[in-house]
Structures are given as C-alpha cells and as structure tokens.
Amino acid sequence: MLSSSGVLCVKRFDSVHTCGAAVRTSRNPRAGSDLVSTVVADRERDKPLTRPTDVVFDLKNEYGLDISYRVAWLGVEKARGEVYGDHATSFDQLRWYSNSVMQKNPNSYINLEFDQKTGSFVRHFISFRACIDGLNHCRPMLFLDGTFLKGRFKGNLLAAAAKDANQGLFPVAFAIVDSENSANWEWFLRNLKEVVGGGRTLTFISDRHVGLLHSMPIIFPSAHHAYCLLHLQINLRDRMKYVNASYKIGLMRKLRECAYAPTVTCFNEKLEVLKKANPAVIEDFMKYLHPKHWSNAYFRGQRYREMCSNAAESFNNWVSEARHLPIMRLIDMIRGQIMEQMSERRVKCSKWAGVISPKMEKKLAAACNDSRAWCVSQANDDVYEVHSHPSMLVDVGKQTCSCFQRQINGFPCSHAVVAFRNSGRNIYGAIDSAFCIDTFRATYSGTIYPIPIVGRPLFNPAECLIAPPIGPNGREFHPMGR
Template structure:
C-alpha cells in the first residue's frame, strides 16, 4: 500500500503456494459437502429425484470442479434432510392453504382430517387418490384428489363420501375400475376379449366368451375369477358407459403430476392446482374458436352418423317411441334413451 495515494501496488509476485492447495485432489477436494449442499439446494428442493451423476456432471461443467461421488452424496443428503423438515412444515401449512383456497375460490371443496388427540396427520408419506373424468374429446378433467396414509377400503370409502360433495346430483355416474393384467402379450387374446366386452347382448356375449375360453381355459378362468362381467362388458353393465370401454386416464394423470409428487405436500397441492388452472384457461381459449356448440371431433362423428342414417325410414309408435327400419330394424325410446340394439 502506497501511503501517499492509498493505492495497492504489487512489486513482486511469488507463485509458490504454501497453503497446500496444489496437492488437493478429488480425494481431498476444495469443495466439501457443505458447499455442495449450498450449491444444489434449490435444485434438489424442486427436483427431489435429482441423480448424483447429474450433480457431479453439472459441477464439473459449470464450475470446473471434480467432486467425488461420496462428497456429492453427502451434500445431496444434507439437502434432503432439510427437505424432510420442509415436509413437516408443509403439513402445518395445509390449514392456512385450505383457508386461502376457500377465500379465493369459494366453490372449492377442501376437507382436512387428522388425529384429533395429537393434532397431526398419521404420517408424511402417503398415497394419491384421484377422480379423473375423461372428456369426449379425449381430454382429462381432474375432478378431485386426496392424499391418504395408505390405499385401503376405508380410505377409498372416505374419498368417495367426500367426492359426493363435489359431483352430487341426480345424474348417474360411471366409475372405471382399473385392473392391470397383460393378457394380450401372454397369449394374444386381446381381440377375443375385446369382442366379449363390446357384445351388446347377453346371448352375443356368451357366444364370444365360449370362443375366448376355448383358447386357453386355465388362463382365462384365472384371469376372470374375481372380475364379474358386469364390471367390464356392455351386455351385463347396468349403468352407462357413454361409448367408453377402456380408460388410460390413471396413467395419464400420474404422468401429468409426476414431478410434483415428490414435493412437500402444500407445494404439491398448489402445483397441481396451478396445472389445473392453466389447463382450464387453455381450453377456455381453445373452445372460443369452435364453429359449433360441441367440440370438433364429436361434431365430425355426429355428421358422419347423420349421413349414414339418412336412408333409414322411421315410424312413430307414440310420442316417445319410434321404430327405425334399418338392418335389422330397432325400437328407440328417446325419453328413456334406450334402443333394442342395447346401444345408445
């Protein structure tokens, strides 16, 4: 330091270090686990499944640092320990969050149930239950979701009781029960199973089912032993399937919220809320461009069905019942919304 000017002036530079930095390697790194956790903290919080290999690569790519997997693991685990504490805090925030939702979205439905004696939820980790509607234009419409401690009959009953508060009314609802069994790849029976499911009458179903069983009786009997036809076939189903015989909505919803599932619960719920809000906004804008009342895909189907039926003759029996002279002729009740072909 020059006393007259206050300027720092280096007159001689000695490049020999005595601090020992030159002998440090990956086994004796400059960057310890505490510094690693500080650098990757935000990333691990937003992406709890962050892989160690990605962290090591990014530290090398962005900072030129060679960090061992052991040091990286220690740093990431420290962040995850903090995130675990975030989960405890996040559960405490749920009551505040539910009050905020009801204030800003008055028609929403929120129900928090916890142990009244200790004032806490049973556990941090849990299962996601969801009710997803499938639109006629193949879109997903999340109706309700819940976080429960485990997937069992009592929790499903609790979920369905609360679901009534959201979708209450006189309209009959059809629930799709997913059963993941890969029969088609084992013995190639998907086509015959599909014919059984779509058979419009019991007689037709029995004929198709006999053909199915002849292919491999033991496998088919084991596959359908706990699965009554009323749950998967048109002929026995007592409700309305609205033309839908299968559904991949569960997998689609899981993929849709895949990243959010590993976040603390309050952040998870808010992220899903934001995704639903964006989805509704996008669809609202999209439907303003429709030329007709219904979505373009269903309008195209309606026009096609109309053109196919133009040659049919119709005789009126009374105010509600008509006979359609097609191949074969059928009886249609427009009030009950039934047809003698067993399809509507």
C-alpha cells in the same frame, strides 16, 4: 492503484496459490452437501425432479469435483428445503394453507385429519370450487386411481378425475393418505360424495381395488362401477406363469372381444371361445368377475366407450413432478397446474365455432365418411333401414341403432348418421349435450385463485399442531436412516 487515474495496475503475478484450495474429491469435506445445495438451488427451481446421479455427473463434468451419491443426495434435499420448504414442517403448514384456500376459493371442500393424541398427520382431501362446479358439466363419469408419493415421508395420492366435452382430463378431487388401503378408499369416497352430490347417476371406472369393491355399493348405492379392462387383461396375464407371450396375448385379446361385445348373444359366443382356449384358468378368473362390471353387453350404466381408467392414470403422470415435493407444496403445485389448465382451455374454446367440440366433430365427420356409400330405406317417420354390411335398423326418434353402438357410446354411430341425413333432421340434436362447445365453456367458466406463499407465517415449533406421519415402527420417518 494509480492515484492519478484511479486504474488498478497489476505489476506482478504469482501463479502459486496460497489460499488453501485443494483438489476436491469425495473424501474432501470442502465438497460437502452445502456446496452442492448452493450449486443446484437454481436448477431445483426449474426442475423439481433433479436426481442426485445427475448432480454427481454434472459437478464432475462442469467443475471437476468428485462427490459421493450421499453428498449429492443431501445437497439436493437441502436445496429442495430452501426452495420448497422442509418436509417435516410442511405438514403443520397445511393448517394455514387450508384456511387460505377457503378464503381465496370460497365453498371449496377440504378435510384435514390428524391424530389428536400424537399430533401426527393422517390424511388430507381437497376439491376446489371451480372443479366442483365444472364437474356438473362433464359426463357423469369418474375415474379413480392411486399412485405413490416419492417425498421424504412417502404415502399415496388418491384422485378422482372426469373428462370434459373435448375428452380432456378434468381433475375433480385428490387426497394424500398414508397408503392405498380399504379404509382410505372408503374415507376418500365419503368425502367425494360431499363434492359430487346426488343429482345424477354416476359411473365409476377403477382398477378394482378391494377397498372400492367394498365401499362403492355402500356409499354410492345407485352408481355403476365399471372395471378397467386394461387391468383385467393384466390380471389374466399374471395368472399364466410359464406360458409363452403370444399365447397370453391371444387370451387377452379374446377377453377384450368379450368386453366390447354389444349384445348378450355376441358376448356368450366370445366367452365360449375364451373358455375353450384355457378352461381351467378362465373358469377360475371369471368366478367372482360378473360381466355387469366390465362387458358392454351387461353394463347398465353409461360409460361412453371408456373401457379403461386412463384419465386417472393420466392425472398421475400429469402430477409426477409434484409427487417429490413437501406435502403443502405438492398440493399447491397441483392447484397451480389445474388453475393454468382451466385458464388455457377457457381461452382456447373462445375461438371455437360450431356446436360440438373439435374432437367430437372429427368423430362425426369420420362417421359421415364411413356411411357415405350406404343406401337407406324408410319405414316410417322415425324408423329407417340402413343397407350396410350387415343391414341395421335405426330409430331416429328413440335415437337407437340395432348395432347398439349408439346406445353404448352415447354418440351417433355411422348408421345413425346416415339415417338422420336422409330424414332431414339435424344430427346435432341427437348428440348428448356433454359433447357441446357451450358445455365445455361452462365446465371451465370457474376460476381457481392463487394462494400467495408470501403471506405464510414463519414456522414456530411452539405452535406446531400437526407433526409428520408415524412410521410402522412407531417412530417418525427419517431420510437415509438418520
């Protein structure tokens, strides 16, 4: 250091290191999990699904460090613990979180269960008030499904979702349970009943889990239970081993034609074709599969042409990153995603004009184009004959069509559109209010308020009431066999 100017001047440089640094390899303790945790902590905040294999590659590529998968895994786990909190202590923090939700979002519904003797977590159900209110403006139809959790203690996420007026996913309720079994589905449905109320006749669409088959008629006796067509097709495919793929696809297509058949007569014709293709397999497959749960011809509820439980599966994909987090952060991350979605759609619909939502307006325009060349004959003020191929009878007063698509879909078919056009009546008056823009706005009029983590009290082992779940061997789960 030059005293006159205060400038540091290097007069000699020795390139030989004496600080003890060495080449770091997987056998060198200097490249341990603490170092990995420090390096990947910022990355974990931006990308919760950071994989140990990516860390091994990146540390080698960027720093020339050779580390084992185990070291990378431990480092990622430590980083997640620093960023999101420890998996084990997160269960007890559900007490604070549940109280905070009820304070910030009054009249939400939460049910937290834990074993009073062992203190072990059992299950947790949550539905935010804004979701409960929004459901009243969605179609009376709920999609049910479950998915695996991928955090340290595993478990399953059960969810119920609806669709809004623009056919967008609308989460209603979800729960964390130890497994997707009959007892947990029954518990989920009993809690869900507290949320949805009994003012409307509901239609449920599910993958036909045995727990739902047993519990649905008991808990929702007046509801209609529709089976997911995609799962039925997969179940049929899996019954046929040692059969070539094209043959399986052909049978699945024939089953689909049966499901979409609009009348009983048409259904029976399609079913005969399906049975002739493979009598033994189809007879066994249909033994306990009543068509009232999967065929349009026999289904007595309103499913709005929703043949699959795609909304629930979309919800599972939507929360895929959250499934890796500690339970409290998992729930809060899902809350944050629902909160942001509701806010974004509330802003989006403020710019819409017209009567029905944009997606349904496009469907209506497509129906108008399809019917543009058809001629119409009038029988009386309400009844019209549409000369399509074949011709159809439309009653604009009763809002029915002999093609049955109007009744099945809950939305005007091409025949109904051209009949309304010739009658001089407003076609929008024949559209279910569930597809209207005003309904969409009402769906997202509520607000889910944030839960500031800054107010969370520090974990105190002496005050801990809820411990992690107990494993099948009667002991607490531990990662990597520790």
